[in-house]
Amino acid sequence: MNIKVMWIHDNIPDLSGKTAIVTGANTGIGYETAKALYVAGADVIIAARDLQRAKDAKEKMIAEVKGRGSLEIQLLNLASLSQIKTFSQTIQEKYPQVDILINNAGVMIPPPAKTDDGFELQFGVNFIGHFALTGNLFGALKRSDAARVVTLSSGAAIRASGIDFNNLRLEKSYDAWREYAVSKLADILFTYALDRKLKAANFNMISAAAHPGVTRTDLQRHIPAEELKGLFAQFDEVMEPWQGALPTLFAATDPNASGGVFYGPDGDKEYTGYPAPSRHSTPAMNDPVLAKQLWDYAEEVTQVKFNF
Numbered sequence: 001m002n003i004k005v006m007w008i009h010d011n012i013p014d015l016s017g018k019t020a021i022v023t024g025a026n027t028g029i030g031y032e033t034a035k036a037l038y039v040a041g042a043d044v045i046i047a048a049r050d051l052q053r054a055k056d057a058k059e060k061m062i063a064e065v066k067g068r069g070s071l072e073i074q075l076l077n078l079a080s081l082s083q084i085k086t087f088s089q090t091i092q093e094k095y096p097q098v099d100i101l102i103n104n105a106g107v108m109i110p111p112p113a114k115t116d117d118g119f120e121l122q123f124g125v126n127f128i129g130h131f132a133l134t135g136n137l138f139g140a141l142k143r144s145d146a147a148r149v150v151t152l153s154s155g156a157a158i159r160a161s162g163i164d165f166n167n168l169r170l171e172k173s174y175d176a177w178r179e180y181a182v183s184k185l186a187d188i189l190f191t192y193a194l195d196r197k198l199k200a201a202n203f204n205m206i207s208a209a210a211h212p213g214v215t216r217t218d219l220q221r222h223i224p225a226e227e228l229k230g231l232f233a234q235f236d237e238v239m240e241p242w243q244g245a246l247p248t249l250f251a252a253t254d255p256n257a258s259g260g261v262f263y264g265p266d267g268d269k270e271y272t273g274y275p276a277p278s279r280h281s282t283p284a285m286n287d288p289v290l291a292k293q294l295w296d297y298a299e300e301v302t303q304v305k306f307n308f
Contacts, residue, residue, distance in 0.1 A: 006274045007246060007250055007254070007274050007275045008246065008274070009036050009039070009242075009246075009249070011250075011254065012036060012037075012039075012040045012249060012253045012254075013040070013253060013254070013255065014040060014041050015037060015040040015041040015042035015069065015100075015253065016041035016042075016068060016069070017041070017043075018041070018042045018043070018099040018100060019042070019043050019045070019095050019097060019098050019099050019100070020034075020037045020042040020043070020044045020045065020098075020099060020100035020101075020102065020252075021044075021045045021047055021091065021098060021100070021101050021102065021137070022034040022037070022044060022045070022046065022047065022102040022104055023047045023048075023076060023078065023102065023103055023104050023105035023130070023133070024047070024048060024104045024105025024106065025044070025046040025047060025048060025054070025057065025102075025104065026046060026048040026050065026053040026054045026056070026057040027053070027057065028215075028241050028244075029104060029152070029212050029215060029241050029244050029245045029248065030102070030104040030105060031057055031060075031061075031241065032241045032242045032244075032245040033102055033104060033245045033248050033249060033252075034046055034057075034061070034071075034102075035061045035064065035065060035067075036245065036249050037069065037100065037249075037252070037253075038061060038065070038067035038068075038069045038070070038071055039065050039066075039067045039068065039069075040068065040069070040253070041067075041068040041069045042069040042099075042100065043069050043070045043072070043095075044069055044070070044071050044072070045072050045073075045074050045091065046058055046071060046072065046073045046074070047073075047074050047075075047076035047087065047105075048073070048075070048076060048105075049075065049076060049077040049078070049079075049105075051073060051075055054073040054074075054075075055073055057073075058071045058072075058073055074087060074090065074091070075087065076105075076133075077116075078105055078124075078125045078129030078130065078133065079115035079116055079117075079121065079124055079125050079129065080115065080116040080117070081116070081117050081128075081129075081132055081302055082116075083116075084129060084132045084133050084136060085132075085136055087133075088133065088136035088137050089136075091137065091140065092137070092139065092140050095140065096140075096143060097140050097141070097143035097144045097147075098137055098140040098141050098143075098144060098147065099144040099145075099146075099147055099148070100147070100148050100150075100252050100253075101133075101134060101137060101141060101147070101148070101149045101150070102150050102152075102248060102252060103130035103133065103134065103149065103150065103151040103152060103187075104152045104248065105125065105129075105130075106122075106125065106126050106152060106183075107121055107122050107125045107126060108122070108180055109122075109176035109177055109180050110122070110176070111176075112170060112174040112176075114169065114170060115128070115129070117301075118169050119168055119169055119301075120167075120168055120169060120170050120174075120179055122176075122179045122180050122182075122183040123168050123179060123182060123183045123186065125183075126180075126183035126184065126186070126187060127183050127186035127187055127190065127298075128298060128301070128302060130151060130187070130190075131190055131298045131302060131304070132298075132302045132304045134149055134151075134194070134306075135302070135304035135305065135306050136304060138306050138307060139307065141205060142203065142205070142307075144205070145204065146204050146205065146206075147204075147205045147206070148205070148206045148207075148208070148251070148252050148253075148257075149191075149194065149205070149206065149207045149208070150208050150209070150210055150248055150251045150252045151187050151190060151191045151207070151208075151209050151210075152187065152209070152210055152211065152212070152248065153184045153185075153187040153188050153191070153209045153210070153211050153262065154180075154181075154184040154211050154212075155211055155213070155264070155269075155270060155280055156177075156180055156181045156184050157181060157184040157185045157187070157188050157211075157280065157282075157285060158181075158280050158281075158282050158285070159177070159178075159181040160178070160181040160182045160184070160185035160284060161282070161283075161284050162185075162284050162290065163182055163185065163186060163284075163290065163293075163294060164182075165293070165297060185284055185285060186294055187209060188209055188262060188285045189284075189285065189287075189290060189291040189294050189295075190291075190294065190295070190298075191207050191208065191209040191260070191262070192207075192209075192260055192285075192286070192291060193288075193291040193292070193294070193295050194207035194306075195207040195208070195259040195260035196260070196288075197306070197308055198259060198308075199259065199260075200308075201308040203308075205259075206251075206257065206258070206259040207259050207260065208251040208252075208257060208258070208259055208260070208261050208262070208263060209251070209261075209262040209263070209278075210247040210248040210250075210251045210262070210263045210264065211247065211262070211263075211264045211270070211278065211280075212239070212241075212244030212245065212247065212248070212264075212265075213239060213244060213247075213264060213265035213267070213270055213271050213272050213273065214238050214239060214271040214272060215238070215239045215240070215241055215243070215244030238272075239265070239272050243265075243272075243274075244265075246265075246274060246275050247263040247264050247265065247275045247276075248263075249275075250263055250275035251263045251275075254275075261277050261278075262277065262278040262280060262281075262285075263275055263276065263277060263278060264276070264278040264280065
């Protein structure tokens with residue numbers, strides 16, 4: 001796979017006429033992703049759980065850049081399956097197709113909490129919510145000539161050796177970092193499983209994953225300030241969101257991007273750099289049996305099925 005050295009925003013092709021949805025687009029990597037797609041000509045839907053913050057983000061983008069596309073805000077609470085369904089219905093009534101879906105929104109090491117449907121918050125938002133969203137929008141994605149689904153994971157996924165299906169609703173003691181790693185492992189398993197299903201059905205659609213390396217964003221808001229300072233001090237460089245968004249943008253737009261690939265920064269340990277296939281790989285991430293178990297579980301608890 002030939003990826004240009006130092007792939008940056010200038011390498012994004014013309015996206016005029018394409019409809020893109022970015023979850024959590026009001027801040028951080030999601031904001032930079034949505035802004036870059038808008039500049040490239042896409043009609044971008046800023047999907048966020050806080051409409052005022054989404055409105056502020058839209059106005060900020062317009063003030064910062066002159067985009068060739070358009071921006072729209074829509075309410076999306078990934079902690080609620082009913083609201084995900086409502087959002088998806090609204091999108092499909094308004095748009096004939098969805099060309100790019102960026103499953104970006106996430107929660108990282110919050111205090112113990114549950115989604116509206118009773119899932120541990122990180123697993124529920126990071127994975128369950130995006131599984132349901134992708135499934136609910138699958139009809140619109142199929143109507144695109146070459147849709148792309150990019151799901152954000154993390155290098156933390158390598159810390160999870162499996163998924164305890166008896167501890168996805170806070171049934172056991174809560175370990176914030178463990179639960180975060182499990183949710184991000186689930187995102188990888190979902191990405192790879194979706195890619196296999198798309199290929200088996202001969203669909204011209206890509207399912208890829210991305211991670212931003214070490215990037216300073218609001219995602220770290222639950223880490224105490226001094227602890228965060230110490231954490232970042234371990235690294236020679238901490239990227240800003242515009243650079244952390246590049247692996248996502250590559251997977252979502254570049255002609256060389258492939259389905260079933262995990263993209264991240266190309267630097268040492270993938271902490272910083274420019275887009276390249278990730279070297280992160282574990283037996284759990286590549287376990288088709290675990291992936292099927294997770295897929296079947298997600299279908300059962302969400303009552304969302306993909307029509308292949």
